[in-house]
Amino acid sequence: MAAQLTTPATDPAARVVGLRERKKQRTRDALVEAAHRLFLQQGFGHTTVDEIAAAVDVSQRTFFRYFANKDEVALAVMADAEDYFIECLRGRPAGESPLQALRASIVQCWRDLASSRHDGPSGVTAALELMQMIEDTPTLLAAHLRRITEQEQVVAGLLAAREGLDPAVDLRPKVMAAVFGGVLRSAHLAWSAQPEDSGPDGMIELIERHFDQLGPALAGDWRS
Amino acid sequence: MAAQLTTPATDPAARVVGLRERKKQRTRDALVEAAHRLFLQQGFGHTTVDEIAAAVDVSQRTFFRYFANKDEVALAVMADAEDYFIECLRGRPAGESPLQALRASIVQCWRDLASSRHDGPSGVTAALELMQMIEDTPTLLAAHLRRITEQEQVVAGLLAAREGLDPAVDLRPKVMAAVFGGVLRSAHLAWSAQPEDSGPDGMIELIERHFDQLGPALAGDWRS
DNA sequence: GAGATTATGTCAGCTCCTGACATTCGGCAA
DNA sequence: TTGCCGAATGTCAGGAGCTGACATAATCTC
Known part of the structure; x- marks a missing residue:
């Protein structure tokens, strides 16, 4: 999702990154997508961080390593x-x-x-x-x-x-x-x-x- | 404190209020003052609601009846x-x-x-x-x-x-x-x-x- | 393949905040 | 004064957000 908005000028740099970074990017994207889906579905206040983490099959602690707080994933x-x-x-x-x-x-x-x-x-x-x-x-x-x-x-x-x-x-x-x-x-x-x-x-x-x-x-x- | 800023036009109204309302106003003022003192003294993040409530000799639950959250008392x-x-x-x-x-x-x-x-x-x-x-x-x-x-x-x-x-x-x-x-x-x-x-x-x-x-x-x- | 680095999981714990219920206090009228 | 009603407060239990510490597992480097 972030890649879609990056300007072509910086995109082709696309240096080869290791498996580690690709994996990180995927879980991050998955967290954002799951969070947005749940937020729009049942509201921001009625969605817990545990739910989001569970939807991506990740521990709550990991969620907070990607986003400083619940707001951040929404923004x-x-x-x-x-x-x-x-x-x-x-x-x-x-x-x-x-x-x-x-x-x-x-x-x-x-x-x-x-x-x-x-x-x-x-x-x-x-x-x-x-x-x-x-x-x-x-x-x-x-x-x-x-x-x-x-x-x-x-x-x-x-x-x-x-x-x-x-x-x-x-x-x-x-x-x-x-x-x-x-x-x-x-x-x-x-x-x-x-x-x-x-x-x-x-x-x-x-x-x-x-x-x-x-x-x-x-x-x-x-x-x- | 709030009274100092009210415009003279509304001030002299000063209708006689019962002991109940005066008491409420006093605790509210006390909470604001204690909170500000503690905030400036040890920082917002390092001050707990319990501390503020304790400084006014009031339960934490009462604090949240006066202010919806910790931010509100600061603002x-x-x-x-x-x-x-x-x-x-x-x-x-x-x-x-x-x-x-x-x-x-x-x-x-x-x-x-x-x-x-x-x-x-x-x-x-x-x-x-x-x-x-x-x-x-x-x-x-x-x-x-x-x-x-x-x-x-x-x-x-x-x-x-x-x-x-x-x-x-x-x-x-x-x-x-x-x-x-x-x-x-x-x-x-x-x-x-x-x-x-x-x-x-x-x-x-x-x-x-x-x-x-x-x-x-x-x-x-x-x-x- | 071994060791270093990094991501993740687990756990304990603090703090903010809320609902439910009991208790006390102020207002008011008999 | 007494007694009742409503309002304010206290107490308790619990959920949710967030963090530090440490162990484990995955990746990278050589």
Whole structure:
């Protein structure tokens, strides 16, 4: 699942790894998949770590060697998506303004995800179901928000590098990253509040609409 | 402690309450104070709920009747401050633009806090120490961020009401609230990353500086 | 194939948190 | 004052998340 989202640039490196590492990757993937299946099936709170471990035929202790806590396995897919977004941002042309680059990156990221090869158990629809669950589970939402804010720091660093600025001196990169995060979270919230979950297309549209309101919202007078 | 932050408008109501409610308030305050003292003294992770309860001579079960979890008691002061901010925002004149009102509210909020009567165990310095601890404790930071985003929804509702808009139709209130939250979080982060914690004045200055960068950050070209 | 390294299992234990039930305390009226 | 009702608290048992310590088994290296 992680491999599907890695950019082709880093993929062909595909150095030959031993049996040990392959096995580790397989159990990790199995844990993530089993966890997601159980979470969506019977809810996050009503699924114990023992159940997940048992489903993969692994001891509970081993589970905690792969994931620091129960939250982490639920956010694993999101983590991959975030990494992919960072790659998208890295690939934007230098000519774009920071805001343009961020907006284009997130839209491109969702489009690529939507048109991913197979939409199986690890496809977009599963990811969107996960997102819905995260939004509905307080403890997961909290952990997710913390991850998001950490990513904003990475984004700020990238923006600073793009423009050749020192992030310790110029506040614009961090402010821009925080604003971007806010707009995105607002769009996500609107998406999860929809009566019927529209697919990735609906998500993209909501993101666009929220970005469109950024300028008007900051304008001095809203009555126009 | 909560009483110090309530706005004068609601304070004089001070309806006569029975011994029962007064007692409850006292134990709650005692729990918050003991918890904060222990947290700052030996860290959040190294303080057990049993210790806190024992410090107030109360059973562990009673603690959990006052606070849903260990995080909540740590964020209690922040919750009060957030409520006070909401009051500040409510009090802003209708002539101000949404952005102006938000910025003025948060600055005013901090100023009032700084010039609070006594800066004792529940004063600003203690609150700032708590903020530092929250920022340094992953689980607390996560819980705090979730609270913040909930407050943003409240702020969005207030902005919509100010401007007579339907938040279900017009996206500007929510986008504005999210952007505001982002800028604020960015400022908090910068504050907590400072080598030496400047007092509330330092916090206010950082907030102002971050707000000042909002326009420039969104500008198309950063090289100017 | 032997030894070093690494992953896993087992076990004991702490801490957070909850439900159920008994007990005590404050409010209120006869 | 007395006595009753409801609310707050204590006690107990237990589940679930998470960790350290140690033993065992699998993989890697030579």
